[in-house]
Amino acid sequence: MSKYYVNKNAQSNGDHEVHTLGCSFLPNPENRIYLGDFSSCRPAVTEARKHFKQSNGCYYCSNECHTS
Structure with a gap:
């Protein structure tokens, strides 16, 4: 199980990226929402x-859910 977060700030294409705790691209605490503990990125993105x-999933830490 991993802890997942979503970035409050959208990327230039409008996506709010989902990250795992420990990702080098995890936003600062004030710029993220804790989603919960999940066994994969799919329920975290949902x-x-x-x-x-x-x-959308982060290209680096949630690549299987990265679609754009």
Whole structure:
């Protein structure tokens, strides 16, 4: 299980990236929302979409959920 977070700040394409704790691209605490502990990025991205419709996995730490 990993702890997942979503970035409150959108990327230039509008995506809010989902990161695991320990990712070198994890945003500062004030710029992220804790999503929970998950065994993969898929349920974390689903949870992130409750906050931001356009959510996507981080290329580096959640690559299997990175789609754009």
